[in-house]
Amino acid sequence: MDIKSNIFKCGKILFSTKGFKKTNIKEIAGMAGIGVGTFYNYYKSKEQLFIEIYIQENEKLKSRLIETLDLDQEPVKLINQLLMENFEAIHANPILKEWYSQDFYKELEQYYRNESGKNIDSIRGFYLDLLKNWKSQGKIRGDIDDELLPVFFDSLISIDTHKDEIGIQHFPQIMHYLIEFIIQGLTNHHK
Structure with a gap:
């Protein structure tokens, strides 16, 4: 295995078990059997390595979702299934879960601004395409700004990360209702 893919593999193991914040370059290098200096020949930072791992995991999830979904079913059913899955x-993937951690955001915000050309969250892109498609077919209200469409789902994710405050006993019931209300609201035509 070449050095770069070995760093990638070791980084993925450590980030998955210890989390982004608690993992340091020295540990990744140690596990990969290289010096810290060698790490920097391949990645300029821990953030860069993490983002590459994150993008790969996100793409895998997206492919899996696309394979299991029937894209022709009713918007409400489809989005509900998509969001739940x-x-x-x-939640089952510690790498993807980091996306919602405050530490990750603080540390990586800067990185995103610099790399803003990349679409880091491809699943969000997939939603957006679906929603824009439905909007052009008249399945979604025309009076809602395109830029707001993904924000409805971003807000669900925020709620999901605060489930402790809302009360774990109300999950996932409240989630199902909110998804249903949002989709009904988006698909009910304004008279």
Whole structure:
């Protein structure tokens, strides 16, 4: 295995077990059997390595979701299935789960601004395409700004990360209702 893919593999193991914040370059290098200096020949930072791992995991999840979904079913059913599977997958995957941690955001915000050309969250892109498609077919209200469409789902994810405050006993019931209300609201035509 070449050095770069070995660093990638060791990084993925450590980030999955210890989390982004608690993992340091020295440990990744140690596990990969290289010096810290060698790490920097391949990645300029821990953030860069993490983002590459994150993008790969996100793409894998997206492919899996696309394979299991029937894209021709009713929008309400489809989005509900998509979101539920997405939430479950994120919670089951420590790498993807980092996306919602405050530390990750603080540390990586800067990185995103610099790399803003990249679409880091491909699942969000997939939603957006679906929603824009439905909007052009007249399945979604025309009076809602395109830029707001993904924000409805971003807000669900925020709620998901605060489930302790809302009360774990109300999950996932409240999630199902909110998804249903949002989709009904988006698909009910304004008279």
